[in-house]
Amino acid sequence: MFKTALILVSTTISLSSLAQSSDLESQEQSIEKIVVNGFKLKQTILETPNSVTVLSRELIKRANIEDLRDISKVAPNVSVNQIGQVGPTSISIRGIQSNPFVVNRVAVYVDGIPFRDPGTIQLNNIEQIEILRGPQSTLYGANVNAGIIIINSQAPDGEEGGQIGLKLKAFEGRSTEEVNGNIYANLNTNLSSIFNFQYEHGDSYVKNIASSIDEQGEINDLALSTRLRYQFNDDTQLNMIGIYNEIDAPGLYEQEFAPLDIDAYNALYAESFNAGLTVGDFEIANDAPKQTNSKEWALGLALEKDYDAGVFHVVSSYRNRDDESYGTDLDLTAAAFSAGGTQLKDTFWNLETRFNSADDEVVQWVIGLNYLYQKRTRKLSTLIGPGNIDDFSPAPEQRFDAKDTAIFGQVIYPLTDQLNMTFGLRHELASREIEQDAGELDLGALGVFGFPEVAQSEQDKTLIPKFSLSYVFDNELSVYTTMTKGYLPGNYNLVVAGNGADIANEFGSYDKEQLWSYEIGSKGYLFQNKLFFSVAAFYIDANTWQENRILTDAEGRVLSTNLISSDAAIKSQGLEAELSGYLTKKLSINLGFGYTDAQYKDYPFTSTQNLKGNSVYLIPKFDAYLGLIYRFTDHWYVQADLQAIGKTPLNPEGTAVRDMQYIGGLSAGYETDKWSVSINVENISNQRYAAGQAYQNFLFGDDGNFYAPLASPRMIGLAVKMTF
Structure with a gap:
């Protein structure tokens, strides 16, 4: 692995030499010193002892990064998986x-508001995105074992005006239309604001040709946000954030599974269950009535006050999410057997106070308190035979409360003028409480699941340390090593409680997850700040690992997909390398490569099957990205990008595998200070590939096929924006 790392460093330097050969042209271009905010102390990217990818406003725009799922194509060793076009997003790192x-x-984190279970977050008017790899539990607690993504929208700065834009996309004979924009206003001499809006209407990219309610898939997506800044004086300011997202998707369930082998699917089901219908590349044939409605809103306050000794911060937020989604087709055909649905309500409170050292202090430090509260209610539901949305029958309500309370601190101590030591420590107290009402859930041919009355609670506390050493050479190059712990609290399984005493005893609860991550790396600026490179190697060891188990009957039919245990263990090792900057004054480059070897050290998948030695599923062996932007003049530009995704197992057994994929894109545009127009093509070769976990047929079991959500087809887009 480390030999490969040296080869990558050599490759980076060779690419950088290309910039040196064009030195006369590139003298006018240089990279700004990037400030990373994710470590809660003002550090440049060179000073941070961690692998970090920072996406600037310019790169976000040029690379057509429009929502959270697009981030993975420009950040090595970051994989974003989905279960449907309007469903939750699962992010894996390293x-x-x-x-x-x-x-x-x-x-x-969006403008300081935590999203521990992000959906399709729209990225409108974003100033900077930071992807921090490796556990960040010392500063952020649970849910950051793999890393953290910090999204900061543009802050109000006293300017007035705005933008309005229009986007059109065409794909597979279908289309979407989007209007977006932002308004900047000064409400008085102390109060400035930004209001962002975005509305998309159009077709889903996977079409349902057998809908029982004549809805083939439509999306109406509204995203609103605002930031207000009140400047009390030079030392004190208050930032206020508001976010509202609403999705109305008739004909779509949050989880959509298409057959991976279309020919085999059509041969088996076209005549027998699909009334002679055959599905195409981006089509499904599900009779289940489908409908998804999601509403989410959040409010955040961030008070910042400067003192001689440092800076005092109070950050608080409230977030509410209400989802209703119906129509997972358990037989995955046009026959009316059985379907499922979910109602989910979430409430989140987050409060953090911290005190930072002043920016000019030799010893940098932060100390703080954090409290996070989550309240969730969920109802599963089923439809047996034909019917409409109103005919779904709910199971008992499940209620879940989580409270995390922590005190944390971190200090950066200079051992010499160039050698810094970082030490951090967090004490976390996690409380979990679950309740379930008694009742039943009828799954038709799969049987009736009984739900007993349940009420349980537990507490867990842990210490989460971090240690780093970093050496900076003349403010141009740094090397570092970091050791840190990751942590997830234990919890309960509810849906299996009525499936028999043995299963309830085995899977009723699961323990906490802990891992250790070790990293070495280097980063720096080359050729008078024309290029910035970073390279890092890592090793991660998790002896207690929370993993999903899928129970099946003797015929291979899935009995439950919601079981979690903590009996597994994994190890992961690999590296990533990045290069960005200017090859000439007209040509800029973004290059990334990531390699990951992640394996199960132990994985008792069933009572008779252990998947020890299997690769961790949903993790590609490698990924790479190359983006080039060429500016003909101050107004005309063209961009080309290519992403390569290595072979990826799509299920724990490794029996469903996604082959290596090459995804290309092109865009060209003209822009002035007042308006811009661009044309872009994504997924030029119209690759059809799985975007998430693959399953056998939920009702029929092993039918010789696998079913998985699909990534988007070729998208041809036109975007126009006007500034006023």
Whole structure:
């Protein structure tokens, strides 16, 4: 592995030499010193002893990064999986995997508001995105075992005006239309604001040709946000954040599974269950009535006050999410057997106070308190035979409360002028409480699941340390090593409690997850700040690992996909390398490569099957990205990008595998200070590939096929924006 790392460093330097050969042209271009905010102390990217990818406003725009799922194509060793176009998003970093049924091991913070279970977060008017790899539990607590993503929208700065834009996309004979924009206003001499809006209407990219309610898939997506800044004086300011997202998707369930082998599927089901209908590349044939409605809103306050000794912060937020989604087709055909649905309500409170050292202090430090509260209610439901949305029958309500209370601190101590030591420590107290009412859930041919009355609670506390050493050479190059711990509290399984005493005893609860991560790396600026490179190697060891188990009957039919145990163990090792900057004054480059070898050290999948030695599923062996932007003039530009995704296992057994994929994109545009127009093509070759976990047929079991959510087809887009 480390030999490979040296080869990558050599490759980086060779690419950088290309910039040196064009030195006369590139003298006018240089990279700004990037400030990373994710470590809660003002550090440049060179000073941070951690692998970090920072996406600037310019790169976000040029690379067509429009929502959270697009981030993975420009950040090596970051994999974003989905279970449907409007469903939850699962993010994995460095082999530390997330899937739809295990809590996300990557938290997302949008303007300081935590999203521990992010959906399709729209990225409108974003100033900077930071992807911090490796556990960040010392500063952020649970749900950051793999890393963290910090999204900061543009802050109000006293300017007035705005933008309005229009986007059109065409794909597979279908289309979407989007209007977006932002308004900047000064409400008085102390109060400035930004209001962002975005509304998308159009077709889903997977079409349902057998809908029983004549809805083939439609999406109406509204995203609103605002930031207000009140400047009391030079030392004190208050930032206020508001976010509202609403999705109305008739004809879509949050989970959509298409057959991976279309020919085999059509041969088996076209005449027998699909009334002669055959599905195409981006089509499904499900009779189940489908409908998804999601509403989410959040409010955040951030008070910042400067003192001689440092800076005092109070950050608080409230977030509410209400989801209703119906129509998972258990037989995955046009026949009316059985379908499922979910009602989910979440409430989150987050409060943090911290005190930072002043920016000019030799010893940098932060100390703080954090409290996070989550309240969740959920109802599963089923429809047996034909019917409509109103005919779904709910199971008993499940209630879940989580409270995390922590005190944390971190100090950066200079051992010499160039050698810094970082030490951090967090004490976390996690409380979990669950309740379930008695009742039943009828799954038709799969049987009736009984739900007993349940009420349980537990507490767990842990210490989460971090230690780093970093050496900076003349403010141009740094080397570092970091050791840190990751942590997830234990919890309970509810849906299996009525499936028999043995299963209830074995899977009723699961223990906490702990891992250790070790990293070495280097980063720096080359050729008078024309290029920035970073390279890092890592090793991660988790002896207690929370993993999803899928119970099946003797015929291979899935009995439950919601079981979690803590009996597994994994190890992951690999590296990533990045290069960005200017090859000439007109040509810029973004290059990334990631390699991950993640394996199960232990995985008792069933009572008779252990998947020890299997690769961790949903983790590609490698991924790579190359993006080039060429500016002909101050107004005309063209961009080309290519992403390569290595072979990826799509289920724990490794029996469903996604082959290596190459995904290309092109865009060209013209822009002035007042308006811009661009044309872009994504997924040029129209690759059809799985975007998440694959399953056998839920009702029929092993029918010789696998079913998985699909990534988007070729998208041809036109975007126009006007500034006023």
